[in-house]
Amino acid sequence: MPTPSGPARPGPAPACPPASGPGGPPAQDAAGPTGTGYRAVFAVPEFRFVFAAHLLSSLGVVVCEIALSVLVYRLTDSPLLSALTFALGLLPYLLGGTLLSAVADRYPARRVLVVCDAVCALAAAAMVLPGTPVVVLLGLRCAIAAVAPVFAGTRAGTLGDILGEGEPFVLGRSLIRIVNQGAQLAGFAAGGLLLAAVTPGAVLGITAATFTASALLLRWGTAARPARGGRVTAGRAGGGALLGASWAGTRRLLADRPIRALLLLAWVPPALVVVPEALLVPYGDLLGVGPAGQGLLMCGMPVGAVVAETLAGTLLGPRARTRLTFPMGVFTVLPSLGFAARPSLGWALVLLVLTGTGISYNFGVDRWFVAAVPEEQLGQAMTVMQAGRMTIMGLAMGLAGVAAEYAPLPVVMPAAGVLGGAAVLAVIAEVRRSGARTARADGPVPAIP
Structure with a gap:
């Protein structure tokens, strides 16, 4: 395994042989798209599914934050608790990023992405249930935030498989950032318009639907690939082993x-x-x-x-x-x-x-x-x-x-x-x-x- 300070890795190579995954399209050749620029990246069919899924989930997160903030304020009349819904969208990243980071490489990427979207959809749907206590609403928001870094890291690794390294990967990441920034603009506008027309609960229901649609796009539009770090055996799949691997891997990166x-x-x-x-x-x-x-x-x-x-x-x-x-x-x-x-x-x-x-x-x-x-x-x-x-x-x-x-x-x-x-x-x-x-x-x- 070459170290970053040692010889550079060879040119783009597939993390696994191109194969047709069950329920998904054939894996793209990891050599990446031909041509140059964003148009060449969009020419890769699998990337288009990833892009569309990310667009939906990003809008879902922004709209969820707005609707939940309004809902919590209406229930409590507390500006502090309302503002806390936004803070809870950032702080659990540390928990998910350190304790769950090994998930991105220890399990097949498509499975991780679909499960993360499913968790977010279920959490958003649970927020809609009448009579849900505020503390539970905030806990559900934490759950969405905790899986977010795992989703983002897994998706980034998947781009390397779909587009190859080097220029295609860099441009693919750029398009993801454009979606992130654009979602802030469109999400706040859409959230405001929706809240003017329907209740916060209905908006949260729409949010659950966007996460569900994202999960379906990833499930049927991307190929099944084995875990980047090797398939997880039954003996290694325990929670303790996962937490240990996450912490050890993080320490190796920082060292x-x-x-x-x-x-x-x-x-x-x-x-x-x-x-x-x-x-x-x-x-x-x-x-x-x-x-x-x-x-x-x-x-x-x-x-x-x-x-x-x-x-x-x-x-x-x-x-x-x-x-x-x-x-x-x-x-x-x-x-x-x-x-x-x-x-x-x-x-x-x-x-x-x-x-x-x-x-x-x-x-x-x-x-x-x-x-x-x-x-x-x-x-x-x-x-x-x-x-x-x-x-x-x-x-x-x-x-x-x-x-x-x-x-x-x-x-x-x-x-x-x-x-x-x-x-x-x-x-x-x-x-x-x-x-x-x-x-x-x-x-x-x-x-x-």
């Missing part, structure tokens, strides 16, 4: 210096970026723009992210996108410095759109990471990456709120830019020292001045 450096590069910029985002509602109140202005501010970062991802994936080649990794990683935390001047609504929106464009730094991170991680541990590594990113973002949001209790917003928001710039530069230096950028399936990465 590997190149992988650890790339994980930090994936985690640190988002943690500082969300600080101004977490304070947009009070900042809108400071400007006196009302709910409409606050909603407009919240759209800024997703719009910038979607535009940047689409343009970079369409207009730039692999080498150019890779060269942007470090510059955009630093740039994404800098626009928050502009909040020191207490910008008006228009200028604040510009700053947020610019912040969102920094998401394009992930092109290089994905390329380096998938080449650095051993093939049999790719699903778990992606699970840990996603869990760590969401957990640290949740903690950063909480700390931003605490800081805003004691300092003015025009101080707290730009402080994230100062701290972020220093932190990202330190992480970039560690990535350079670790040699993580040279562990690539398609040759060394050109040095970036």
